[in-house]
Amino acid sequence: MAVIRDVMPAFELVQPSSAVEAQKVLEQHGSDAWVLAGGMDSFDWLKDRIKRPKIVVDLSGIDELKGVRTIADGIEIGAMTTLTELVANETVKQKFGLLAQAAELVASPQIRNQGTIGGNVSQDARCWYYRAGWPCYRAGGNICYADDPDGRNREHAILHADRCVAVNPSDTAPALIALDAKFVMRTPKGERIVDAEDYFIGPEIDITRLHILQPGDLLTAIRIPSSWANAKFYFEKVRDRNVWDFPLLNVASAMVVSGGTIEQIRIAVNGAAARPLRLKAVEDAVRGKAPNAETGLLAGKLAVRGAVPLQFNGYKIPLLRNLVKRAIGGVEEAVWTA
């Protein structure tokens, strides 16, 4: 069980100097290998001795995976770029402030100094039953300890739960979805690029993973197209402790307003399901409408359609409704009257 031992089990440490080399090692060792980015997720698993990889591939020595670069159509962020670097980057701040806001709200300054964008979007679920090493669905077992009348499920899913009710804990993921980012992976079959929303998967697809990375795959970069640069952004994160916590829920939206109506919009939430959810129904419903309280009301109602609360997380339904309403209509118009 989850006894902190602090002394990690023995493993072979590999420190490649290029992404090609790293991917080859990962491919060679398959599921025996563990990718170590900033270590903010990994060290919990390793010190608790719940995950016991034979090979740990430390990416910290790969310079090509670090930094923010300008490319033909937008920017490319190396997967090993720290969240602090991202927050401080002038291009990100000026053009893609949504991502800067989201990254700045991740955990604490110390964690942002060490944690990377690749690690933040690829981190594992934080459900404590799972993290404690119990044999739940996500750990390969046949039960969810959180989804029962006595389970501690205040932080868990209200949407798209399928046996497992853990949620994705990333703050940057919904921002990247709202910015229509592309995730670049190096796989045994070559380079693969997917839309941000397709990088994440729910338990109905694979109950043991939160993303599509398979053994042998390596996330190398995230590309953000310029199409949403300088749009009207909104990011809000609700957490128990404002100084340092995972999101109970967060919302990210990018909106282009023209002539007083919403011309284009992308909106995503996280903390509601096992994957960050792009709210396409909301996008379709509010396009062409004024970004005001009335539209926000409609958006909020649509966002929670199909939500199923557990014993202790019913509060997430009005919370999600309000966050989406605020993302559309603005904070000043978010008083709930319905």
Next chain:
Amino acid sequence: MDRIIQWATDPWGQNVPIHIAWFLIWVAAIGGLLFLMVHATYVRYFAKARQFANDDPADIAPGLPKQIPRHSLGARLFHWIMAASMLTLLFTAFLPKVGIQFDWITYHWIAGAVLTASVIFHVFHASFVLDFWSIWPDKIDLQDAFRRTLRFVGRTVPPPRKFAKYPLENKLYHLAIVAAGLSVIGTGVFMLFRVRTILFPRNPYLFSDMTWGLMYVLHGLAGVGLIGLILVHIYMAVRPEKLAITKSMIVGSMSREFYLEEHDPHRWVVDTSSSPKL
């Protein structure tokens, strides 16, 4: 045993089984394919012409219809519904385990519910409408199997008699399907309590962790067993000498010639009252 069952420690410190080891999927698939190859090779190169001890049925033939009714419409509908649900269950259960990821569980439990309903129908249909005992091995089947075995090893014994409605192999296969099928259904119905469906209120604590674990193991073992059984069944269905039987599961009848060649009219008495004699 530890190698074929995956174990885990539950929150109360108890070591419990959680499911089978998934390599058994490959064991079942490869085992089934090996059987096919060995059987096909044997039939092609080593098998001798079959001999039956039955008398000349010439006296019976004129009274028989040209097409001998074998499977009623209800029986055929059951078979194909069961086949569709069984294949759906196997694909949805095991494709994700071998790396093909998709939203499988909804299809799986719906197919399981269809299979369960169809089997319940079959039990009543077979018990009260069909000839219930025709699918169960009888004394003659066992005597003839013994004779065939002795002849196979070169002993001189009288040839076996022709089959009743179903050859012994069919009957044994049915027995295996009954065992595997009832195991997956019996455990699967309770497993529906572990997921959210429209059928039952979710109750993951219906049983102890140990009981649940054993249930998952039995479900898995019977499931991988069905991989092999279904492979064998499909192979047999497409073998040239069995096509008349397969066709009868589609159209409901087989030719009088095939019937007289393979079956003993005294053991499988055809009801000719409603069939035109040609």
